[in-house]
Amino acid sequence: MIKVGIVGGTGYTGVELLRLLARHPQVELKAITSRKEAGMPVADMFPNLRRRVTLAFSTPEEAGLETCDVVFFATPNGVAMQQTRALLDAGVRVIDLAADFRIQDIAVWEHWYKMKHACPDLVAEAVYGLPEINRERIKGARLIANPGCYPTSVQLGFLPLLASGAVDAGFLVADVKSGVSGAGRKPETHTLFAEAADNFKAYAVGGHRHWPEIKQGLDSFSGKPVGFTFVPHLIPLIRGIHATLYARLNADIDLQALYEKHYADEAFVDVMPAGAHPETRSVRGANVCRIAVHRPQGGDTVVVLSVIDNLVKGAAGQAVQNMNILFGLPEDTALTDVGMLP
Amino acid sequence: MIKVGIVGGTGYTGVELLRLLARHPQVELKAITSRKEAGMPVADMFPNLRRRVTLAFSTPEEAGLETCDVVFFATPNGVAMQQTRALLDAGVRVIDLAADFRIQDIAVWEHWYKMKHACPDLVAEAVYGLPEINRERIKGARLIANPGCYPTSVQLGFLPLLASGAVDAGFLVADVKSGVSGAGRKPETHTLFAEAADNFKAYAVGGHRHWPEIKQGLDSFSGKPVGFTFVPHLIPLIRGIHATLYARLNADIDLQALYEKHYADEAFVDVMPAGAHPETRSVRGANVCRIAVHRPQGGDTVVVLSVIDNLVKGAAGQAVQNMNILFGLPEDTALTDVGMLP
Amino acid sequence: MIKVGIVGGTGYTGVELLRLLARHPQVELKAITSRKEAGMPVADMFPNLRRRVTLAFSTPEEAGLETCDVVFFATPNGVAMQQTRALLDAGVRVIDLAADFRIQDIAVWEHWYKMKHACPDLVAEAVYGLPEINRERIKGARLIANPGCYPTSVQLGFLPLLASGAVDAGFLVADVKSGVSGAGRKPETHTLFAEAADNFKAYAVGGHRHWPEIKQGLDSFSGKPVGFTFVPHLIPLIRGIHATLYARLNADIDLQALYEKHYADEAFVDVMPAGAHPETRSVRGANVCRIAVHRPQGGDTVVVLSVIDNLVKGAAGQAVQNMNILFGLPEDTALTDVGMLP
């Protein structure tokens, strides 16, 4: 059994990790920390876990994280980088669901996250945990930077296109829409029901922290710096990201074949038939990225549609997928939930 | 392996059966019928099932239902009663998710469902598939009448109270609210998004078909005819039923202890602590009825709160639970999903 | 022109007052206060008001409220009672949308609101601003206690029944459901979109502050203390309250005629035809209480359905209605919005 600890279990990625791990046959949940809620049974806060998770929140001091095999950080940005070295030194693998280890260029990271990085050397060691591009490196990793939700949907959507060189990498557009759970469980005015329901808006058009993370990936797929515009929007739904990606073709290729071939061996990327329109609900609760590729009216614009559940393939599910790879388990262990439709 | 057939797989209870059965380790899906969609892969209609269910819809004639071990009817009312006898004669067990076999009094059934019953003798044989009251009878049954969604939530909520005799059975009120999926997948104006979203209303206050089904149960729990008012409402959410039940106490008993004791051995009924308020989302996708009991300000009114997912414990999940009991499997096989929160 | 001031304009009742008053032909908006946002144009916070309201928030000190003809308090409970006397002394009429002056029994108020009342004498003077019962007293009032949202829907629903004496006043049940805007604009976890959407729950079954307010009214309609159970629920919609009221008949009367006659002269109470089911969306944005009365299956239980927009007839609209009465204007001035459907 893999002994698992979770740091910061009161947010949505925390409860989602618990939902998935509670049925993982190889996992023993050892500790989940929350200084503020220490002592409270997790199922008192998240009643869906009643009878399934008996753990109570504990303080970091009592949690015994250094005796775990793996620790997930489901914390705000800036927490994992303070605690990771001690855990690694104790022989614990670390999977960070926040952004601390995602961006290799420390200056860029510090610019966007507005803090000084505590351990640049560990960033250099960290493996970016997108299995579809880094599976082999994940196998041996001590430290995994679990990708952001927007970056997962956008990178998986653009990857075959950029790898093929068939588009103008100088003008890529990602118009991406996210459910409200992506904003977390911390109370804020703009994510109140009465603000976000029956409403739709773009936000952070001037600059969003996921932009440099995505750009880092696209640059690497393309082999050179890309021109990339990213506009996030807030949808009045709980879970789900829909990325609509635009690029200009510079070669006449069979896009459907390109995508099908690229992802032929991937269990968690589903390329839909030509002409299809993936729906976010088809992946609700499931660790799947579902993709369709279009070329409207046979013109020179390619449109890629890519959907994920931001809490699963965009966070906790991908983290469990990384854990499965790390420990040599079948990659889909505990990740076989079918999307909940309706 | 249990060979399973499903009649009428294009509605919400059909796709939910598939979502659950696709991961049932003892089930082999043999056929799913839809005359209208014959030939279409199920996953083309319900893309959440892509890569998980490879079956296509077939006509009833081609389906070979008589070679199955069990057939689920996920059909409109009045269909199962036409086909059940032939299946039973062929040795097939039948679980009807519609209302054909739920009401023992044929005249009452014909009054509310406005058709002549095709096989009153089979109604007499059918077992009402609420495991919490009929588990032993289900084990040996050939034909199971799977309860309605409202009836499941209301009967499980009132059962301990009425069995204890602690309330005035002459004035019971069930104010019940259901998500829109309860109305089915057939397009109708009043269940359109633009009609049902951001809206709330009662309906069928003058009389709803689930009233006689619930009354039949309550009469039986009480040992005499009850006075029972039932008001259903439509909530702007997809899945979930919340029953708020009112009765007048005629004895001073420990309500919390009554409920906890009554359901102590039930895996799928969760009595919450005193003072709790169950949320529909805590059972979203899960085969659980979650109950709390209140006595506001210590007065003589008892208020019971009971929530289920109408498509799971209120339909497909309960049907799978009945199948597990029928075939001697652990009752929770394929029914361990944790409620999806958020 | 009536010079109007608003204290506390950053919440939902504040912005709703502005939406309505911006088109009131006899109103001149003089000031809207918010210590925290002083200096910010109101339309920066609420962009629906761009080009329609040019006012900026001001501090209470700068607002010049004592020069207004009327001041609305759209503040948390406990604020108005601190400032009302000075305004009244300056000749300003006061309409409090919070609860400070709603309950005549000071001890009851202090028990439920958990603070000491600052001016019991003004409570005695205050008129409860439900025009359908107090229109004449409102005309001459200096101080109006604008009713709560739940209390408006429940009292208007029960009034004809209790006034007629046709029901057992010892066992009244109000099962009431409210949209999330009723909880206000202050960020809290349970009103986040990802918590409240696709979810339904009861809350405060053990006791809600609107219970004593409603009971005070029902006692008065009935002429004696009633037995009254109140269970509020949270609906995943923005605006709207649906009250489902239950009582036991003790006389055989024509309920439809009773209600139609009672409200025949009321512009803002609409009794629907027999058999109807009012929808919250039919009053979305409108200052209307829409009511239907049922007697299921001709039994001895009466079911009343009553809907309002909690921000309009349940708050800001009713406050403007009270202002119109106070100043001798046509009661529907600025209150002619048609419910926004869909």
Add this chain to the structure above:
Amino acid sequence: MIKVGIVGGTGYTGVELLRLLARHPQVELKAITSRKEAGMPVADMFPNLRRRVTLAFSTPEEAGLETCDVVFFATPNGVAMQQTRALLDAGVRVIDLAADFRIQDIAVWEHWYKMKHACPDLVAEAVYGLPEINRERIKGARLIANPGCYPTSVQLGFLPLLASGAVDAGFLVADVKSGVSGAGRKPETHTLFAEAADNFKAYAVGGHRHWPEIKQGLDSFSGKPVGFTFVPHLIPLIRGIHATLYARLNADIDLQALYEKHYADEAFVDVMPAGAHPETRSVRGANVCRIAVHRPQGGDTVVVLSVIDNLVKGAAGQAVQNMNILFGLPEDTALTDVGMLP
């Protein structure tokens, strides 16, 4: 008083016309037709109109449309073109809210709408009713083609850019999202609540009927054929369109000044400050197009955000605006509703 008739009043644009016209001081509603519902009071179908609209649906034969001053067609495509000539001959002005007269190139229209046009000569006469580009021509028109909802938001968003020549007109992208009411009130599976709620998807990426309508406008603004990609999406909200527009700058201009100057005199187009993000709810129920323009990170991509209420500025409100212009009334008569927020 202007005598008004409405053909086809059972859909969402019909009831929205009634909501607006019911309070228009210069309008006398003469007739609203529905062959299917003839005889039913309009307020029985749309209870928000109770006490405000006393009209009943009538058959087209009984309606006396030829005695009206203006007739609105709120009908499916292909109806208005059959009846318009007779009305024009009788001296009646016609405003068609459907697509019959929107596209000047008959072959293009027939290709996209898959029917033969009944009166190409009237198409040539018809004025495209976007007041912000055609106000003067609307004044004298007999026949107005009211623009589509998507086309209104996209054209108003692109207009200043294309008129200025500052962008590459060969690669314009409109990623547009619409609430579900845009699909109409006809029951269809994909617009059911349980299908469209908590879900997001693109649709018709291969080709949508509003593409040629928008392209006709953009070509005209640009003075030459543009390259234009249009991807519509369905948002789980009732009312609202959010267009996110992308273009590549070929000149270094002050975008904010460009937009503010272009729309300085327009009452119904609101250019927000630099950096703003318009929300659909800020125009809910209001006849306003709210626009913001961005240049992310100072690069060569311009992003325009444009929101409308699809039923108001995108349909019925714009139709009333056109009627006001036609009859020489103040353009905002009956169009002063403030957006309903929250």
